[in-house]
Amino acid sequence: MSDSSSNAIPQYLPLRNDLAGEEPYGAPQLDVPVCLNVNENPYEPAPEVVEAIARRVREIATGLNRYPDREHIELRKAFAAYLEREAGVHFEVEQLWGANGSNEIMLQLFQAFGGPGRSALSCDPSYSMYPEYARDTFTQWHTIPRDDDFTVNVERTAQAIREVKPSMVVLTSPNNPTGTPLPLEDIEALLEVCNEVDVEGALTGVHPVMIVDEAYAEFRDPGTPSALSLIERHPNLAVSRTMSKAFAFAGARVGYLAASKGIIDAVRIVRLPYHLSALTQAAALAAFEHTDEQLSQVDHLRDLREHSARWLAKQTYKGKPLQVAPSQSNFILFGGHFDKRERIFDELLKRGVLIRVVGPQGWLRVCVGTDAEMEQFHKALTEVLRIVEAE
Ligand SMILES: Cc1ncc(COP(=O)(O)O)c(C=O)c1O
Missing domain, CATH: 3.40.640.10 (Type I PLP-dependent aspartate aminotransferase-like (Major domain))
Structure with a gap:
């Protein structure tokens, strides 16, 4: 995966006036061990699903001229x-x-x-x-x-x-x-x-x-x-x-x-x-x-979300507990009073954990990953919060 850098559109192109200075939308696509930034389901399809897809695609491939x-x-x-x-x-x-x-x-x-x-x-x-x-x-x-x-x-x-x-x-x-x-x-x-x-x-x-x-x-x-x-x-x-x-x-x-x-x-x-x-x-x-x-991992992802939300609510930054927005989804918005959320994001990334700087100032969003990924996120965040609050 790579993230293509954005380029200014050459002046000689008749770009629509209202699009001048606009950037293509999209979260960074980076090759890191723990990707928790775009709200995907972290579990890959089971082998029988992969086989079923391959079979169906093979069946229609002969008709791809139509x-x-x-x-x-x-x-x-x-x-x-x-x-x-x-x-x-x-x-x-x-x-x-x-x-x-x-x-x-x-x-x-x-x-x-x-x-x-x-x-x-x-x-x-x-x-x-x-x-x-x-x-x-x-x-x-x-x-x-x-x-x-x-x-x-x-x-x-x-x-x-x-x-x-x-x-x-x-x-x-x-x-x-x-x-x-x-x-x-x-x-x-x-x-x-x-x-x-x-x-x-x-x-x-x-x-x-x-x-x-x-x-x-x-x-x-x-x-x-x-x-x-x-x-x-x-x-x-x-x-x-x-x-x-x-x-x-x-x-x-x-x-x-x-x-x-x-x-x-x-x-x-x-x-x-x-x-x-x-x-x-x-x-x-x-x-x-x-x-x-x-859908077999959805219940588990819901449990992991609740576990991580409870864990996050027990963490502190600058002496205050983190806020956690109650979530019915597969991601959690947390923080609320992060004065340097970009720094927290960068330090997590250095530790191989990609989350998302999105939402109101002071908040960050993390998507629910596998058990191992959530453990790595918790471990990295514990370190990062101490480093950033001391700066
Ligand atoms: C609220 C919401 N709607 C729609 C989408 C688009 O999803 P997709 O185009 O993959 O179906 C997203 C993706 O993150 C989303 O968060």
């Missing part, structure tokens, strides 16, 4: 089976849609429902790609601050929806980088507000689309209801999911969307033709054949 199934029907059926099992909600194929990661799903939603003269609204801090989807689609971006405990302030958000009249409301549950879940009652309350609001510049009766990004849903406490269960009653609700996190399939790039047929059809207008390669579809189908194996 374009793939543009509508990826078999894969959409697999999404339906998975969501029925994982969340207990039934969807028809026409209510599901796949793309190259939930990043592409989100961009397609912005392409369909954002655009010049339109606004999207979310609650900060949240996933740093959202403003980029807005930028790339010329959608105005608005954020409402979360409360000090990182929960969504429903009243303030409702007020902002009434004032801004956005075409899109983007909520994240659990949230990245804080791990904070969003109760279903809060989502429903905000959906009611969306149903009363007419989108700025649109005809009367055109209401905002709400997107709930559930990239980390499987890491929540078992039995936590999903926003998927609200779709039947709310045709303006879209729920985004991914195979990248709990499903341990980040390298394959598969995200998906559940929503009313109307929303899916809108996304189908903006998608590129044949956006999901035959190789991707084959690999994802093979992985879904082995859902049990792919």
